[in-house]
Amino acid sequence: xxxxxxxxxxxxxxxxxxxxxxxxxxxxxxAIQSQAEFEYIREADxxxxxxxxxxxxxxxxxxxxxxxxxxxxNDPFITRxxxxxxxxxxxxxxxxxxxxxxxxxxxxxxVSAINSxxxxxxxxxxxxxxxxxxxxxxLVIGSGSEAAAVAKAISKNQPVxxxxxxxxxxxxxxxxxxxxTVRLLENGKTSKHSxxxxxxxxxxxxxxxxxxxxxxxxxxxxxxxxQFINADKNYAGKKISFVLGKxxxxxxxxxxxxxxxxxxxxxxxxxxVDVIYDDMxxxxxxxxxxxxxxxxxxxxxxxxxxxFQINSAxxxxxxxxxxxxxxxxxxxxxxxxxxxxxDFVPVAATQELAEILDIRTGPGGWFQKDNxxxxxxxxxxxxxxxxxxxxxxxxxxxxxxxxxAVVAEVSAFAKGKAQVPSLQPRVEAKKCAVCLTxxxxxxxHAIEIVHGDEYDNMYNSAARMNPLACQRCGICAGxxxxxxxxxxxxxxxxxxxEVKQPAKIVAYACENSxxxxxxxxxxxxxxxxxxxxxxxxxxxxxxxxxxxxxxxENGADGVMLLVCHKENCKYVWGNNRAEQRxxxxxxxxxxxxxxxxxxxxHVAANQGNQFNAxxxxxxxxxxxxxxxxGKVVK
Amino acid sequence: xxxxxxxxxxxxxxMVAPFKKVLIAGCRGCxxxxxxxxxxxxxxxxxxxxxxxxxxxxxIEILEQTEERQCDAEYNAKFLENVxxxxxxxxLACGIGxxxxxxxxxxxxxxPGVNTLMLGANIDVGKWEERCMxxxxxxxxxxxxxxxxxxxxxxxxxxxxGGSQYGKCEVSTPAKEDIPCGWQLIYDRLSAxxxxxxxxxxxxxxxxxxxxxxxxxxxxxxxxDRS
Ligand code: SF4
Ligand code: SF4
Ligand code: SF4
Ligand code: SF4
Numbered sequence: 001x002x003x004x005x006x007x008x009x010x011x012x013x014x015x016x017x018x019x020x021x022x023x024x025x026x027x028x029x030x031a032i033q034s035q036a037e038f039e040y041i042r043e044a045d046x047x048x049x050x051x052x053x054x055x056x057x058x059x060x061x062x063x064x065x066x067x068x069x070x071x072x073x074n075d076p077f078i079t080r081x082x083x084x085x086x087x088x089x090x091x092x093x094x095x096x097x098x099x100x101x102x103x104x105x106x107x108x109x110x111v112s113a114i115n116s117x118x119x120x121x122x123x124x125x126x127x128x129x130x131x132x133x134x135x136x137x138x139l140v141i142g143s144g145s146e147a148a149a150v151a152k153a154i155s156k157n158q159p160v161x162x163x164x165x166x167x168x169x170x171x172x173x174x175x176x177x178x179x180x181t182v183r184l185l186e187n188g189k190t191s192k193h194s195x196x197x198x199x200x201x202x203x204x205x206x207x208x209x210x211x212x213x214x215x216x217x218x219x220x221x222x223x224x225x226x227q228f229i230n231a232d233k234n235y236a237g238k239k240i241s242f243v244l245g246k247x248x249x250x251x252x253x254x255x256x257x258x259x260x261x262x263x264x265x266x267x268x269x270x271x272x273v274d275v276i277y278d279d280m281x282x283x284x285x286x287x288x289x290x291x292x293x294x295x296x297x298x299x300x301x302x303x304x305x306x307x308f309q310i311n312s313a314x315x316x317x318x319x320x321x322x323x324x325x326x327x328x329x330x331x332x333x334x335x336x337x338x339x340x341x342x343d344f345v346p347v348a349a350t351q352e353l354a355e356i357l358d359i360r361t362g363p364g365g366w367f368q369k370d371n372x373x374x375x376x377x378x379x380x381x382x383x384x385x386x387x388x389x390x391x392x393x394x395x396x397x398x399x400x401x402x403x404x405a406v407v408a409e410v411s412a413f414a415k416g417k418a419q420v421p422s423l424q425p426r427v428e429a430k431k432c433a434v435c436l437t438x439x440x441x442x443x444x445h446a447i448e449i450v451h452g453d454e455y456d457n458m459y460n461s462a463a464r465m466n467p468l469a470c471q472r473c474g475i476c477a478g479x480x481x482x483x484x485x486x487x488x489x490x491x492x493x494x495x496x497x498e499v500k501q502p503a504k505i506v507a508y509a510c511e512n513s514x515x516x517x518x519x520x521x522x523x524x525x526x527x528x529x530x531x532x533x534x535x536x537x538x539x540x541x542x543x544x545x546x547x548x549x550x551x552x553e554n555g556a557d558g559v560m561l562l563v564c565h566k567e568n569c570k571y572v573w574g575n576n577r578a579e580q581r582x583x584x585x586x587x588x589x590x591x592x593x594x595x596x597x598x599x600x601x602h603v604a605a606n607q608g609n610q611f612n613a614x615x616x617x618x619x620x621x622x623x624x625x626x627x628x629x630g631k632v633v634k
Numbered sequence: 635x636x637x638x639x640x641x642x643x644x645x646x647x648x649m650v651a652p653f654k655k656v657l658i659a660g661c662r663g664c665x666x667x668x669x670x671x672x673x674x675x676x677x678x679x680x681x682x683x684x685x686x687x688x689x690x691x692x693x694i695e696i697l698e699q700t701e702e703r704q705c706d707a708e709y710n711a712k713f714l715e716n717v718x719x720x721x722x723x724x725x726l727a728c729g730i731g732x733x734x735x736x737x738x739x740x741x742x743x744x745x746p747g748v749n750t751l752m753l754g755a756n757i758d759v760g761k762w763e764e765r766c767m768x769x770x771x772x773x774x775x776x777x778x779x780x781x782x783x784x785x786x787x788x789x790x791x792x793x794x795x796g797g798s799q800y801g802k803c804e805v806s807t808p809a810k811e812d813i814p815c816g817w818q819l820i821y822d823r824l825s826a827x828x829x830x831x832x833x834x835x836x837x838x839x840x841x842x843x844x845x846x847x848x849x850x851x852x853x854x855x856x857x858x859d860r861s
Contacts, residue, residue: 431673431700440758457662458662481666481667482662482672544674545678630684630688633688
């Protein structure tokens with residue numbers, strides 16, 4: 001949707017004197033008035049005050065404004081307030097821009113920052129909302145208690161189908177969130193079903209590892225914890241000793257299971273119950289109470305340290321160990337049954353489902369990569385969610401929190417329709433060569449190839465991004481060899497407009513890391529930012545080779561890419577793509593002797609100092625390479 | 635699909651050295667799909683050349699244009715306005731497109747911006763493999779659907795040479811990853827298909843002699859008489 005009649009209102013807010021102490025706002029106003037295109041401009045002392053808000057509302061009507069540029073601060077409270085006001089007046093949030101002038105200290109700098117924002121507002125396409133029909137039904141995959149719990153919780157809001165992935169298996173998934181088509185195999189027959197969302201609750205698989213217990217094999221009297229639990233025998237009058245801490249060292253699942261079993265045994269008349277442990281882990285909801293209760297009921301808690309020896313005979317088993325607190329050589333516990341904790345490993349179906357669903361596994365083969373940006377329940381695909389131990393053993397409150405989060409997430413489809421802002425990339429069919437590059441590079445499986453007469457190229461086909469699946473990283477746009485893809489709010493036009501007259505150093509900064517670090521860095525060393533221009537991108541994977549070159553061609557001396565740490569890109573591999581593009585761009589510079597002018601920096605949001613250090617390093621690099629001789633004088 | 639790679643820019647800079655205004659012409663066909671000559675690469679090369687020439691104190695003006703296919707005259711007609719303004723053209727289409735665009739505008743020198751490599755498949759993002767050498771007399775029916783001309787490093791037609799070892803071609807070097815022996819692939823496929831007897835059939839040597847000059851292809855049933 002392009003809007004032909006763009007009417008921009010500019011508000012120059014002094015933020016209660018904060019801005020005018022550095023720059024003369026009336027001079028800024030005069031300068032803008034003489035050069036820029038807009039409908040209305042005025043200064044204000046505190047434009048966020050109630051009286052002012054009413055005035056702004058009236059002005060929106062009076063001048064028929066349909067876009068706003070608020071120059072002043074960037075306070076989230078105030079931006080929210082303005083967005084609300086704008087939306088009440090029918091201007092949607094994507095047509096309102098805020099510009100923070102608090103770090104700017106010259107009229108020229110202020111004017112150029114305003115012009116740059118204004119230009120973007122002019123170029124921006126109008127963003128609408130789409131209402132999509134979705135299937136409320138949710139598929140839960142898993143046979144254990146975790147799957148049962150999440151299915152039950154979801155079923156309060158919308159229909160749920162639970163399958164165990166054994167008797168009924170998922171063999172294929174097509175489509176997108178809200179309308180996944182899942183192929184299920186049962187008794188040798190496949191059938192197709194429609195689901196809005198898919199929840200994986202496979203649980204974890206206990207696995208006995210003899211090596212952890214000095215090579216002891218399981219037998220009649222020495223059992224693994226899961227054997228013990230599954231057998232569910234009558235142990236009245238027997239002595240049971242549990243051994244904890246050798247296996248499953250990182251999770252609480254065994255500790256929780258042992259405490260529960262000890263209490264059960266006590267209740268059912270076992271003669272004695274020991275829990276032999278090295279470190280007692282009770283740091284989850286309710287475990288501490290169970291531990292206290294077990295002690296009260298007479299469960300013996302025995303601490304061991306280091307070496308131990310297990311002997312199993314036909315009438316019982318012994319555990320010999322060193323007591324860390326008593327000055328005795330060895331302690332020997334004899335029991336009717338010795339129960340050994342196991343490790344937890346991903347269930348066999350984890351890898352298979354990962355491939356079928358195009359989602360990823362991480363360390364240890366569990367679902368999901370190790371990445372600070374990933375919320376626990378989220379996979380790389382929207383509305384394919386994890387709950388419970390299938391992404392690493394969890395227990396208690398953590399599990400309930402996940403279930404709650406999943407219920408909230410899938411409830412978006414409960415009413416059979418979903419409203420989304422239309423922010424997914426657009427493909428200009430005329431330019432699409434249907435090369436599949438975007439389709440293959442999208443980390444979120446959000447792209448399909450569609451066919452029809454309306455696609456005016458030689459294939460009558462084009463790539464299309466699904467609004468519910470797309471996470472707006474812009475990686476696809478950065479890859480497209482035909483320049484057919486534009487990401488709303490970050491179109492090539494908008495981004496390249498910002499570097500038309502670049503500062504000495506242009507830093508393309510990922511909004512999840514580099515940009516936040518730059519905001520922090522400003523407060524640490526405001527001087528350093530003078531020769532620096534930050535260009536925000538949604539993900540470093542949006543930084544096109546051409547962005548790097550254009551900044552230099554237009555006169556920057558150096559370009560930086562500020563990206564998330566390795567393995568920590570919010571969009572899976574955006575930072576790796578950015579690094580590959582940096583290598584390419586630097587090679588292109590080297591080929592024509594333009595020197596080392598591109599810096600690639602991994603930085604987290606809280607690393608303001610590292611950010612400043614990197615900027616200094618870039619400045620030094622430029623000092624050595626000299627000013628950019630490749631600048632093209634127009 | 636035709637697969638090409640970008641030509642080293644120093645070569646391109648040499649070609650355009652005498653000129654002040656140049657058109658870089660992209661193609662939305664094969665070379666866009668193989669990520670070498672679409673609108674994006676046109677932009678990148680243009681920017682790189684502009685900077686290189688600025689650095690040398692010899693600025694150049696570059697126009698950029700990409701059209702559907704440079705192997706069709708109708709699409710090449712779309713370049714007219716820009717061609718009229720420039721001293722030379724650098725085409726990022728395959729060798730066919732470069733020549734064909736050049737034929738359309740014989741008064742303007744045209745230069746290749748790419749090296750045309752092969753007829754290949756796109757194995758994954760950024761990876762291509764040759765599958766056909768357009769020999770003009772296809773033998774895939776006899777070889778289990780695997781091309782001996784392309785997949786055998788020596789284009790042998792009747793079984794492997796003595797250098798086939800453990801399924802690898804002797805041409806493999808540490809620098810170039812293991813090359814599977816084409817005839818081993820053919821043997822394996824035929825044996826899986828239960829058609830090993832096809833190996834016994836002698837494929838006569840091909841006539842590579844191009845006595846008739848460049849190949850042409852005419853279908854009388856389709857040619858259009860415009861008179
Ligand atoms: S990468 Fe570009 S040209 Fe290729 S399929 Fe996607 S939109 Fe089309
Ligand atoms: S913007 Fe990102 S998530 Fe959306 S389609 Fe492109 S690559 Fe996929
Ligand atoms: S000119 Fe070459 S690259 Fe372009 S479509 Fe034709 S054959 Fe393919
Ligand atoms: S035999 Fe090989 S080179 Fe010849 S046409 Fe067939 S595939 Fe192509």
